Amino acid sequence: MNGKLLADEPYYDSSDCDSFDSDKEPEPVSNDEGELGQLSGRRKSNKVNYDLTCKIVIWQLGLVFENVTEFRTTVTKYALKKGVELDKYVNEPTRVRVKCKGGCPWLIFAIKEGRSENFTVKTYNPKHKCHRKEINFLCNSKYLAVYLKDRIISQPTIKGWKIQDLIRKDLGKYVGKVVCLKTRKLVLQKAMGDHVAEFNRILEYRDVLLKSNPGSTCVVKLTDTVDGKKQFNSFYIFFDAMKKGFLQVVENVYVWMNAFLRLLIVVAKDENNQIFPVAWAVVTQEKKRHGDGFLRFFNKTFTWEMVHSSLSLVTCKRD
Secondary structure (H helix, E strand, O other), X not given: OOEEEOOOEEEOOOOOOOOOOOOOOXXXXXXXXXXXXXXXXXXXOOOEEOOOOOOXXXXXXXXXXXXXXXXXXXXXXXXXXXXXXXXEEEEOOOEEEEEEOOOOOOEEEEEEOOOOOOEEEEEEEOOOOOOOOOOOOOOOHHHHHHHOXXXXXXXXXXXXXXXXXXXXXXXXXXXXXXXXXXXXXXXXXXXXXXXXXXXXOHHHHHHHHHHHOOOOEEEEEEEEOOOOOEEEEEEEEEOHHHHHHHHHOOOOOEEEEEEEOXXXXXXXXXXXXXXXXXXXXXXXXXXXXXXXHHHHHHHHHOOHHXXXXXXXXXXXOOO
């Protein structure tokens, strides 16, 4: 129903199209029935997340990395693939500026945005005026340890010259033998741990074994060095469960000791031709006196009176 209110002011029914009139700009609404189903009027972002699996690095403004480490690694990857020598003359946790050496205008600058760890490219000049180089200082042991990790773990005794050939074949770069050996050391230390630090906790390991395996025998022997420090000599272990199992299969059993790779082992072989582990020890050197001492200690920690008289003891020592 149309009519007038208070003089000449028009009135519109709520069902009419003119029932609400405003001078303000209409707000963007959802374009659900459109071709793309996106919000109309929304500003498109030019940011692109970097893909670690890509083989060729293509820079652009707005390229986003997860953190500064990923950005630095990508810069090194690009420099080795392109054959250029780059310099990170601003290298901070919140910003990194990289330029090409030798007066080349190539430049890239990335910063950390907001509270996140994301690194975004803000400045980029793609022009190169330099020549390809075979030697690149960014091809260091730290980068190569990540690049050759799987190869070195699968072949831990790989020689330094072999690593050199792999780098020359895959990356086309020359790397010194010292860098290759350091690369192998870094990979093996990270994969297997620092053996020096592990041996320093050998007494803690012994205490945990005795606490979790009551009735077992675990002995650690240390020797004094010239500078007064303690040095690992041998480690002997005889689990209580092995003792009980050994007594149950003791009839017609042959026990021997084998020295191999500084590991002394005592195993039992029953009449069914089944092998049963009994005790073992780790020594610093494979010598005859270590084997004899291991057997003497084994005799002391085992109650031989409980063993059947038909038991035979056979030693197999490798001198």
